[in-house]
Amino acid sequence: MAIGSKELAPSELDTFEDERLLDELKKAKEELFNLRFQAATGQLESHGRLRAVKRDIARIYTVIRERELGIRATPATIEVPAKTTRKSKKAEAAEASSTDKPEEA
Numbered sequence: 001m002a003i004g005s006k007e008l009a010p011s012e013l014d015t016f017e018d019e020r021l022l023d024e025l026k027k028a029k030e031e032l033f034n035l036r037f038q039a040a041t042g043q044l045e046s047h048g049r050l051r052a053v054k055r056d057i058a059r060i061y062t063v064i065r066e067r068e069l070g071i072r073a074t075p076a077t078i079e080v081p082a083k084t085t086r087k088s089k090k091a092e093a094a095e096a097s098s099t100d101k102p103e104e105a
Contacts, residue, residue, distance in 0.1 A: 008056045013063045015075055025060045028053055 008024065016024065032053045038044040066072035 008059060010059060010063070013059065014072065016063075017075060018064070018067070021060055021064055025057065025064075028057045028060065032057065 008028075013021065013024075032050070035044060035050050035053060039047070039050065044050075063072060067074050
């Protein structure tokens with residue numbers, strides 16, 4: 001990736017959550033708007049930056065769409081499993097036998 005922002009490499013976009021991807025997309029669109037405005041007023045110094053931002057936007061859209069289609073995996077959230085108490089074999093057997101028997105009236 002010779003042209004483009006170094007911080008939005010495809011491998012790094014894979015690690016972003018969906019909300020962060022949308023935030024990056026919003027920032028890139030705002031930057032593109034500002035660059036276009038600068039280009040129209042003759043204040044733009046780096047015309048290559050326009051192209052790089054457009055590519056970043058396309059890259060983000062691609063990652064979002066691939067996640068929707070299931071082509072690219074969404075980063076797994078780290079979940080801490082709930083601590084469970086361990087039952088003895090006698091308690092498990094008593095619980096299983098009590099659920100197997102129908103209640104008598």
